Amino acid sequence: MSVASRDRRITTRDINQRRTAGSIVALTAYSMPVAKLIDAHCDLILVGDSLGMVLYGMDSTLGVTLDMMIAHGRAVVRGASRACVIVDMPFGSYQESREIAFRNAARIMAETGCTGVKVEGGVEMADTVAFLVDRGIPVLGHVGLMPQSVHSHGGFRVQGRDEAAAVQIRRDADAIARAGAFAVVLEGTVEPVARIIATELSAPVIGIGASPACQGQILVTDDILGLYGEFTPKFVKRYAELGAVIGEAVARYAEEVRDGRFPAEEHCFGAQAKGR
Numbered sequence: 001m002s003v004a005s006r007d008r009r010i011t012t013r014d015i016n017q018r019r020t021a022g023s024i025v026a027l028t029a030y031s032m033p034v035a036k037l038i039d040a041h042c043d044l045i046l047v048g049d050s051l052g053m054v055l056y057g058m059d060s061t062l063g064v065t066l067d068m069m070i071a072h073g074r075a076v077v078r079g080a081s082r083a084c085v086i087v088d089m090p091f092g093s094y095q096e097s098r099e100i101a102f103r104n105a106a107r108i109m110a111e112t113g114c115t116g117v118k119v120e121g122g123v124e125m126a127d128t129v130a131f132l133v134d135r136g137i138p139v140l141g142h143v144g145l146m147p148q149s150v151h152s153h154g155g156f157r158v159q160g161r162d163e164a165a166a167v168q169i170r171r172d173a174d175a176i177a178r179a180g181a182f183a184v185v186l187e188g189t190v191e192p193v194a195r196i197i198a199t200e201l202s203a204p205v206i207g208i209g210a211s212p213a214c215q216g217q218i219l220v221t222d223d224i225l226g227l228y229g230e231f232t233p234k235f236v237k238r239y240a241e242l243g244a245v246i247g248e249a250v251a252r253y254a255e256e257v258r259d260g261r262f263p264a265e266e267h268c269f270g271a272q273a274k275g276r
């Protein structure tokens, strides 16, 4: 579907029906202005809990709270009128029981106006995913490298390197798709395994560090714009160097304030004085 022909918000059903490689374009947003800038170009905008690391400087996503996700989710929904907006459920908000997961997912949906939620987990989360979906909450799954399990995985490690691990990821993706997820994010998984999952799964696969065979691709917007300088994973392509652009702009501002060139007459109200 061309971007120009869209006149309504993309639904999870629209996403679920995409079956061609590369037909789902997804990015993250954490704020209203960024959501507004990317909305026309994306099918899905994810308010990812990566915001804990990218915006708040945390070491992992584990410290992100429900209130943080709701505040950022609400801002993103205000900025996006066309893309399907999905909000991540943070660590600890859905693992304890399916009832607690429902209560927190319902709070996210009601307080942000988003279209659905994302949860990490495979076979062990399938029952919870089905519980949410059956009660009207669209769910985006997330398998493979799951950042909320960073400590159980022993770091941010590429997944599916040996036969047993590959079989487990395929089982995880299948369980989440069968539970009713409208699509599944597949992160940090070796390409041949990701390709098989993208080919065989009943739901579309949105890859990040996965395979070009996936029906969709997602990246962290700050990564592709060169705004997050801490670490650039192998799977990220930088389409701009906004970090450098911001550094140069701020340096010019500082120089002009210090040498008296800013503010000039046109920046002042009823200005009389010339110079300092």
Ligand code: KIV
Residues within 6 Å of the ligand: 028, 046, 047, 048, 049, 050, 051, 088, 142, 185, 187, 208, 218, 219, 220
């Ligand atoms: O939190 C996030 O931004 C994500 C994407 C990277 C898939 O989960």
